[in-house]
Protein backbone atom coordinates (compact mmCIF):
# COMPACT_ATOMS: atom_id res chain seq x y z
CA UNK A 422 0.00 0.00 0.00
CA UNK A 423 2.83 2.37 0.88
CA UNK A 424 4.43 1.56 -2.44
CA UNK A 425 1.19 2.27 -4.21
CA UNK A 426 0.77 5.63 -2.48
CA UNK A 427 4.31 6.67 -3.13
CA UNK A 428 4.75 5.68 -6.75
CA UNK A 429 1.71 4.32 -8.45
CA UNK A 430 -0.78 7.05 -7.66
CA UNK A 431 1.42 9.95 -8.82
CA UNK A 432 2.19 8.07 -12.02
CA UNK A 433 -1.48 7.44 -12.58
CA UNK A 434 -2.17 11.11 -11.93
CA UNK A 435 0.38 12.18 -14.52
CA UNK A 436 -1.04 9.70 -16.99
CA UNK A 437 -4.58 10.96 -16.52
CA UNK A 438 -3.50 14.59 -16.70
CA UNK A 439 -1.63 13.89 -19.94
CA UNK A 440 -4.62 12.06 -21.30
CA UNK A 441 -6.93 14.90 -20.41
CA UNK A 442 -4.84 17.77 -21.70
CA UNK A 443 -3.60 16.09 -24.87
CA UNK A 444 -7.17 15.40 -25.94
CA UNK A 445 -8.05 19.07 -25.80
CA UNK A 446 -7.58 19.99 -29.46
CA UNK A 447 -10.94 20.69 -31.05
CA UNK A 448 -12.32 18.45 -33.75
CA UNK A 449 -13.75 20.19 -36.81
CA UNK A 450 -15.57 18.27 -39.58
CA UNK A 451 -13.57 20.34 -42.13
CA UNK A 452 -10.53 18.34 -41.06
CA UNK A 453 -11.87 15.53 -43.24
CA UNK A 454 -12.91 17.68 -46.18
CA UNK A 455 -11.20 16.52 -49.37
CA UNK A 456 -9.31 13.80 -47.48
CA UNK A 457 -8.82 10.52 -49.32
CA UNK A 458 -10.10 7.68 -47.19
CA UNK A 459 -10.42 3.90 -47.48
CA UNK A 460 -12.98 2.08 -45.31
CA UNK A 461 -12.97 -1.73 -45.19
CA UNK A 462 -15.93 -3.78 -44.01
CA UNK A 463 -18.08 -0.93 -45.23
CA UNK A 464 -21.19 -2.80 -46.35
CA UNK A 465 -22.84 -2.71 -42.93
CA UNK A 466 -22.56 -1.82 -39.26
CA UNK A 467 -19.96 0.60 -38.05
CA UNK A 468 -18.04 0.54 -41.35
CA UNK A 469 -21.09 1.70 -43.26
CA UNK A 470 -21.77 4.33 -40.58
CA UNK A 471 -18.18 5.64 -40.85
CA UNK A 472 -18.51 5.91 -44.62
CA UNK A 473 -21.65 8.05 -44.20
CA UNK A 474 -20.05 10.28 -41.56
CA UNK A 475 -17.02 10.81 -43.80
CA UNK A 476 -19.30 11.48 -46.78
CA UNK A 477 -21.10 14.22 -44.83
CA UNK A 478 -17.71 15.79 -44.07
CA UNK A 479 -16.87 15.90 -47.78
CA UNK A 480 -14.18 13.22 -47.95
CA UNK A 481 -13.17 11.12 -50.97
CA UNK A 482 -14.07 7.50 -50.31
CA UNK A 483 -13.23 4.05 -51.55
CA UNK A 484 -15.17 1.36 -49.68
CA UNK A 485 -14.79 -2.39 -49.77
CA UNK A 486 -16.52 -5.55 -48.55
CA UNK A 487 -17.53 -8.77 -50.23
CA UNK A 488 -21.02 -7.85 -51.42
CA UNK A 489 -21.06 -5.76 -54.59
CA UNK A 490 -24.80 -5.13 -54.36
CA UNK A 491 -24.62 -3.66 -50.86
CA UNK A 492 -21.54 -1.59 -51.66
CA UNK A 493 -23.33 -0.04 -54.64
CA UNK A 494 -26.05 1.23 -52.31
CA UNK A 495 -23.50 2.50 -49.77
CA UNK A 496 -21.65 4.42 -52.49
CA UNK A 497 -24.78 6.06 -53.88
CA UNK A 498 -25.86 7.10 -50.38
CA UNK A 499 -22.37 8.53 -49.77
CA UNK A 500 -22.72 10.66 -52.89
CA UNK A 501 -26.15 11.89 -51.74
CA UNK A 502 -24.63 12.86 -48.38
CA UNK A 503 -21.95 14.99 -50.02
CA UNK A 504 -18.86 12.83 -50.51
CA UNK A 505 -16.25 14.52 -52.73
CA UNK A 506 -16.17 11.19 -54.57
CA UNK A 507 -17.16 7.62 -53.73
CA UNK A 508 -16.19 4.29 -55.26
CA UNK A 509 -16.37 0.66 -54.28
CA UNK A 510 -14.17 -2.34 -54.98
CA UNK A 511 -15.69 -5.66 -53.89
CA UNK A 512 -13.63 -8.63 -52.79
CA UNK A 513 -12.67 -10.90 -49.92
CA UNK A 514 -9.89 -10.15 -47.45
CA UNK A 515 -9.16 -13.89 -47.37
CA UNK A 516 -7.30 -13.18 -50.61
CA UNK A 517 -4.06 -11.29 -49.91
CA UNK A 518 -3.53 -10.56 -53.58
CA UNK A 519 -6.88 -8.84 -53.62
CA UNK A 520 -5.99 -6.90 -50.46
CA UNK A 521 -2.77 -5.61 -51.97
CA UNK A 522 -4.24 -4.75 -55.35
CA UNK A 523 -7.25 -3.12 -53.71
CA UNK A 524 -5.08 -0.48 -52.02
CA UNK A 525 -3.27 0.28 -55.27
CA UNK A 526 -6.55 0.63 -57.15
CA UNK A 527 -8.10 2.78 -54.43
CA UNK A 528 -5.04 5.04 -54.45
CA UNK A 529 -5.34 5.45 -58.21
CA UNK A 530 -9.05 6.27 -57.98
CA UNK A 531 -8.47 9.01 -55.42
CA UNK A 532 -5.01 10.15 -56.47
CA UNK A 533 -3.43 9.26 -53.12
CA UNK A 534 -4.45 8.27 -49.62
CA UNK A 535 -4.78 10.13 -46.32
CA UNK A 536 -6.48 7.58 -44.10
CA UNK A 537 -6.76 3.80 -44.11
CA UNK A 538 -9.61 2.62 -41.87
CA UNK A 539 -9.32 -1.11 -41.16
CA UNK A 540 -12.64 -2.34 -39.87
CA UNK A 541 -13.48 -5.69 -41.50
CA UNK A 542 -13.62 -9.01 -39.69
CA UNK A 543 -14.42 -12.48 -40.90
CA UNK A 544 -17.92 -13.81 -40.40
CA UNK A 545 -17.18 -16.73 -38.07
CA UNK A 546 -19.59 -17.08 -35.19
CA UNK A 547 -18.51 -17.27 -31.56
CA UNK A 548 -17.91 -20.95 -30.78
CA UNK A 549 -15.52 -22.88 -28.60
CA UNK A 550 -12.41 -24.20 -30.29
CA UNK A 551 -13.06 -27.76 -31.38
CA UNK A 552 -10.15 -28.70 -33.57
CA UNK A 553 -11.41 -26.57 -36.46
CA UNK A 554 -8.02 -25.12 -37.24
CA UNK A 555 -9.13 -23.86 -40.63
CA UNK A 556 -11.49 -21.44 -38.87
CA UNK A 557 -8.64 -20.20 -36.69
CA UNK A 558 -6.51 -19.76 -39.79
CA UNK A 559 -9.26 -17.86 -41.57
CA UNK A 560 -9.70 -15.58 -38.55
CA UNK A 561 -5.98 -14.89 -38.39
CA UNK A 562 -5.79 -14.23 -42.11
CA UNK A 563 -8.82 -11.99 -42.40
CA UNK A 564 -8.70 -10.28 -38.99
CA UNK A 565 -4.94 -9.88 -38.75
CA UNK A 566 -2.80 -10.76 -41.76
CA UNK A 567 -4.87 -8.77 -44.25
CA UNK A 568 -4.48 -5.73 -41.94
CA UNK A 569 -0.72 -6.06 -42.28
CA UNK A 570 -0.91 -6.51 -46.05
CA UNK A 571 -3.23 -3.51 -46.47
CA UNK A 572 -1.07 -1.33 -44.22
CA UNK A 573 2.14 -2.27 -45.99
CA UNK A 574 0.58 -1.58 -49.37
CA UNK A 575 -0.71 1.79 -48.17
CA UNK A 576 2.43 2.94 -46.42
CA UNK A 577 4.16 4.70 -49.34
CA UNK A 578 1.03 6.78 -49.99
CA UNK A 579 0.47 7.47 -46.30
CA UNK A 580 4.07 8.63 -45.89
CA UNK A 581 3.61 11.07 -48.73
CA UNK A 582 0.41 12.51 -47.25
CA UNK A 583 1.48 12.26 -43.61
CA UNK A 584 -1.63 10.15 -43.32
CA UNK A 585 -2.88 7.70 -40.73
CA UNK A 586 -4.00 4.13 -40.16
CA UNK A 587 -7.08 3.46 -38.04
CA UNK A 588 -7.82 0.02 -36.61
CA UNK A 589 -11.33 -0.62 -35.33
CA UNK A 590 -12.48 -3.18 -32.81
CA UNK A 591 -16.12 -2.93 -31.91
CA UNK A 592 -19.05 -4.22 -29.98
CA UNK A 593 -21.46 -2.34 -32.22
CA UNK A 594 -24.33 -3.59 -34.29
CA UNK A 595 -23.13 -6.28 -36.71
CA UNK A 596 -20.38 -7.55 -34.43
CA UNK A 597 -22.92 -8.01 -31.63
CA UNK A 598 -25.45 -9.74 -33.87
CA UNK A 599 -22.83 -12.41 -34.56
CA UNK A 600 -22.61 -13.25 -30.87
CA UNK A 601 -26.30 -12.79 -30.09
CA UNK A 602 -27.43 -14.86 -27.12
CA UNK A 603 -23.86 -15.61 -26.04
CA UNK A 604 -22.48 -12.23 -25.08
CA UNK A 605 -24.96 -10.33 -22.95
CA UNK A 606 -24.05 -6.71 -23.54
CA UNK A 607 -25.88 -3.92 -25.31
CA UNK A 608 -24.51 -3.06 -28.72
CA UNK A 609 -22.90 0.36 -28.91
CA UNK A 610 -24.77 2.85 -31.11
CA UNK A 611 -22.95 2.66 -34.43
CA UNK A 612 -23.45 6.26 -35.63
CA UNK A 613 -21.97 7.70 -32.46
CA UNK A 614 -19.14 5.15 -32.42
CA UNK A 615 -18.35 5.93 -36.04
CA UNK A 616 -18.11 9.65 -35.28
CA UNK A 617 -15.90 9.11 -32.23
CA UNK A 618 -13.51 6.95 -34.28
CA UNK A 619 -13.26 9.58 -37.01
CA UNK A 620 -12.69 12.35 -34.45
CA UNK A 621 -9.94 10.35 -32.77
CA UNK A 622 -8.34 9.64 -36.14
CA UNK A 623 -8.45 13.29 -37.21
CA UNK A 624 -6.85 14.35 -33.91
CA UNK A 625 -4.29 11.55 -34.22
CA UNK A 626 -5.12 10.05 -30.86
CA UNK A 627 -3.28 6.81 -30.10
CA UNK A 628 -6.38 5.12 -28.78
CA UNK A 629 -10.07 5.94 -28.55
CA UNK A 630 -12.59 4.07 -26.43
CA UNK A 631 -16.30 4.46 -26.87
CA UNK A 632 -17.68 3.92 -23.41
CA UNK A 633 -19.26 5.93 -20.62
CA UNK A 634 -17.03 4.38 -18.00
CA UNK A 635 -13.70 5.96 -17.17
CA UNK A 636 -12.55 2.50 -16.08
CA UNK A 637 -12.70 1.15 -19.62
CA UNK A 638 -10.28 3.74 -20.92
CA UNK A 639 -8.05 3.31 -17.91
CA UNK A 640 -7.95 -0.48 -17.99
CA UNK A 641 -7.71 -0.84 -21.76
CA UNK A 642 -5.25 2.05 -21.91
CA UNK A 643 -3.02 -0.05 -19.69
CA UNK A 644 -0.73 2.62 -18.22
CA UNK A 645 1.57 -0.08 -16.86
CA UNK A 646 2.28 -1.34 -20.36
CA UNK A 647 2.93 2.19 -21.62
CA UNK A 648 5.37 2.94 -18.83
CA UNK A 649 7.17 -0.37 -19.40
CA UNK A 650 7.31 0.30 -23.12
CA UNK A 651 8.90 3.68 -22.67
CA UNK A 652 11.44 2.22 -20.22
CA UNK A 653 12.26 -0.69 -22.53
CA UNK A 654 12.55 1.56 -25.57
CA UNK A 655 15.53 3.32 -23.98
CA UNK A 656 17.56 0.15 -24.55
CA UNK A 657 16.84 0.15 -28.27
CA UNK A 658 18.67 2.13 -30.87
CA UNK A 659 15.47 3.27 -32.55
CA UNK A 660 17.20 5.16 -35.38
CA UNK A 661 19.10 2.05 -36.35
CA UNK A 662 15.98 -0.09 -36.06
CA UNK A 663 14.11 2.20 -38.43
CA UNK A 664 16.99 2.35 -40.94
CA UNK A 665 17.24 -1.45 -40.96
Ligand SMILES: *[C@@H]1O[C@H](CO)[C@@H](O)[C@H](O)[C@H]1NC(C)=O
Pocket residue numbers: 512516517518519522
Ligand atom coordinates in the same frame (compact mmCIF):
# COMPACT_ATOMS: atom_id res chain seq x y z
C1 LIG B 1 -7.38 -13.17 -55.54
O1 LIG B 1 -7.46 -11.84 -56.01
C2 LIG B 1 -6.85 -11.60 -57.25
C3 LIG B 1 -6.91 -10.11 -57.50
O2 LIG B 1 -8.18 -9.59 -57.34
C4 LIG B 1 -7.56 -12.42 -58.32
O3 LIG B 1 -6.94 -12.21 -59.57
C5 LIG B 1 -7.50 -13.90 -57.94
O4 LIG B 1 -8.25 -14.63 -58.86
C6 LIG B 1 -8.05 -14.10 -56.54
N1 LIG B 1 -7.82 -15.47 -56.10
C7 LIG B 1 -8.79 -16.30 -55.74
C8 LIG B 1 -8.38 -17.65 -55.28
O5 LIG B 1 -9.97 -15.96 -55.75
Ligand SMILES: *[C@@H]1O[C@H](CO)[C@@H](O)[C@H](O)[C@H]1NC(C)=O
Pocket residue numbers: 544545546
Ligand atom coordinates in the same frame (compact mmCIF):
# COMPACT_ATOMS: atom_id res chain seq x y z
C1 LIG C 1 -18.92 -17.01 -43.87
O1 LIG C 1 -18.60 -16.83 -45.24
C2 LIG C 1 -18.16 -18.02 -45.87
C3 LIG C 1 -17.62 -17.66 -47.25
O2 LIG C 1 -18.43 -16.75 -47.90
C4 LIG C 1 -19.34 -19.00 -45.89
O3 LIG C 1 -18.96 -20.19 -46.54
C5 LIG C 1 -19.73 -19.32 -44.43
O4 LIG C 1 -20.87 -20.13 -44.38
C6 LIG C 1 -20.00 -18.03 -43.65
N1 LIG C 1 -20.09 -18.39 -42.22
C7 LIG C 1 -20.97 -17.83 -41.37
C8 LIG C 1 -20.88 -18.28 -39.95
O5 LIG C 1 -21.79 -17.01 -41.71
Ligand SMILES: *[C@@H]1O[C@H](CO)[C@@H](O)[C@H](O)[C@H]1NC(C)=O
Pocket residue numbers: 583625
Ligand atom coordinates in the same frame (compact mmCIF):
# COMPACT_ATOMS: atom_id res chain seq x y z
C1 LIG D 1 2.90 15.05 -39.84
O1 LIG D 1 2.13 14.75 -38.69
C2 LIG D 1 2.85 14.83 -37.49
C3 LIG D 1 1.96 14.36 -36.36
O2 LIG D 1 0.78 15.10 -36.26
C4 LIG D 1 3.31 16.28 -37.28
O3 LIG D 1 4.04 16.37 -36.11
C5 LIG D 1 4.17 16.70 -38.47
O4 LIG D 1 4.52 18.05 -38.36
C6 LIG D 1 3.44 16.46 -39.79
N1 LIG D 1 4.35 16.69 -40.89
C7 LIG D 1 3.99 17.35 -41.99
C8 LIG D 1 5.03 17.44 -43.06
O5 LIG D 1 2.89 17.81 -42.15
